[in-house]
Amino acid sequence: MTQRCTNNHPTHHATGILLQGVGGRYTIRLDDAPTDTPLHGQTVHCRAKGSFRHNGITPLPGDRVVIGYSDASYSQREGGICPDPDGTDIRIEDILPRRNALIRPPMANLDVLFITFAAAAPTPILSMIDKLICIAEHNRIEPVIIIGKSELDAAAADAYAALYRKAGFATFALSCYTGEGTDAVRAYIRASLPGKIAAFAGASGVGKSTLMNLLFPALAQETGDVSEKTERGRHTTRKVTLFPAQMLLGDADATALPDCYIADTPGFSLLDFERFDFFEKDDLPATMREFAPYLGQCRYKGCTHTKEEGCAVLDAVARGEIARSRHDSFLDIYNDLKDKRPWNKPPRRF
Ligand SMILES: Nc1nc2c(ncn2[C@@H]2O[C@H](COP(=O)(O)OP(=O)(O)O)[C@@H](O)[C@H]2O)c(=O)[nH]1
Ligand SMILES: [Mg+2]
Ligand SMILES: [Zn+2]
Structure with a gap:
């Protein structure tokens, strides 16, 4: 047998x-x-x-x-x-x-978030941009700032770029229409993305899909933009697919790149990130990276950096060392978080 x-x-x-x-x-x-x-x-x-x-x-x-x-x-x-x-x-x-896990969009170990807005049309709402940055920082995701449609208002694009560079972020101003500035993003992807997972985020209409299709020609063939609206409208959870970037860059030398991954189009909106992945107001100052040199220098222990006398952060804003728009966003987000009740707290899954 x-x-x-x-x-x-x-x-x-x-x-x-x-x-x-x-x-x-x-x-x-x-x-x-x-x-x-x-x-x-x-x-x-x-x-x-x-x-x-x-x-x-x-x-x-x-x-x-x-x-x-x-x-x-x-x-x-x-x-x-x-x-x-x-x-x-x-x-x-x-x-x-896991390094991090987001519930919406459902994905783990995101390393880099390309936070995208337009120099004009639509006019950026900086508090939204800064909120996305804070959510990314809190989840240990590196925010990279992309300012699109620069050909519509070159002066505005430069001013926004200066604002975010000064705050300490890798920042790119570009136009998908003229192609200006897009090579710098390609160079960044080649130099800084190997071994990492990245996604694009930003409001609808800022040009995320256009940029991703330009950077990753192969991705346009893999995914369509059609499902975005219907899925959003039905409030279904967006399915996330990662694509190896070697395939996406669509050129010969890209095959020599070490592995890195891009989450699929059409890019995430703020809503996707905001829904569950929020945090406590005490965690907020640490998510504003240019505040770092001043934290711990305030007159009062437990300073909220919102209105106190002798606040090192407020003094730095007054001296122009911290951009006022960034501190305004800090106040907006602080007020959101202050009103959050403990029972609204997201479940932590890791
Ligand atoms: N002027 C200008 N318009 C652009 C540029 N890139 C994209 N657009 C337009 O902006 C609109 C929204 O683009 P889309 O990529 O769908 O934005 P998304 O919603 O962020 O994915 C479209 O009409 C694009 O043609 C650009 O560099 N300059
Ligand atoms: Mg899109
Ligand atoms: Zn303070």
Whole structure:
């Protein structure tokens, strides 16, 4: 009698990044597998092990995950993982610790947020921009400022760029119509994005989709802009897909880039980020990076930097060292947070 060994228990492991999840099926890119194996860069589709669901843990796009696979699903001939028809012998075994996790848009480990607004048409609402910056900073996401439509008002574009550079952010003014300034963003992506996950955010109509299509020609083919309005209107949770940027940059040398990932178009609005990912007013000063040299220098301990005598932050505003518009935004956000009741607090999931 021959003994049958089904051997379909995961016995091998590989790590990768979760690109997308649909109905409990996940797409994982094995960018961490040894480069000299065919597994490297392979994309696999699988489910998560059952205990995640029991514990209320949802793997998110951006998660770094460990997958397990069996001998049965490892193809000697191909040298890669071949999914078996019922897909039971490949699964997510573990989620590595997250740097951050956003509930809306649902994604993990976002490193860089391109915060986009237009020099004109629509006129930027700086308190909105600054609110997005604070949310990003609070979640340990690097804000990068993009000022679009610069050809409509070059002087305004320069003034906004000076404002945000002075506050300490990488800042780009550009026009998708003339192409001016777009090469600097490309250079930034090549130099600073490898190994990272990035997304675009900003109000509707500022030119996010136009810019992303210009920077990442391949992305325009992968995703359409059609679903944006219907999804927003129905208040459904937006599905997030990460795309490897090498593919997106759409040119020959991009293949030499180390892995980095861009969340799909059409870009997120402030609403997406604001819904749940808010925080306590005491955490606010630390999210204004140009306040840092002055924090702890105020006359009174527990200074709120809103109206106190001897406030080092207010003095810096008066001396022009901190932009007044940034402090005005600080006051706006402070007032929002002050009125927040504890029962409005978001559930923390990590
Ligand atoms: N003047 C000008 N208009 C632009 C520029 N980039 C995009 N637009 C226009 O701005 C409008 C909104 O662009 P879109 O990319 O859809 O914005 P989104 O809602 O942020 O994705 C469209 O009519 C674009 O043609 C630009 O550099 N200059
Ligand atoms: Mg758009
Ligand atoms: Zn103060």
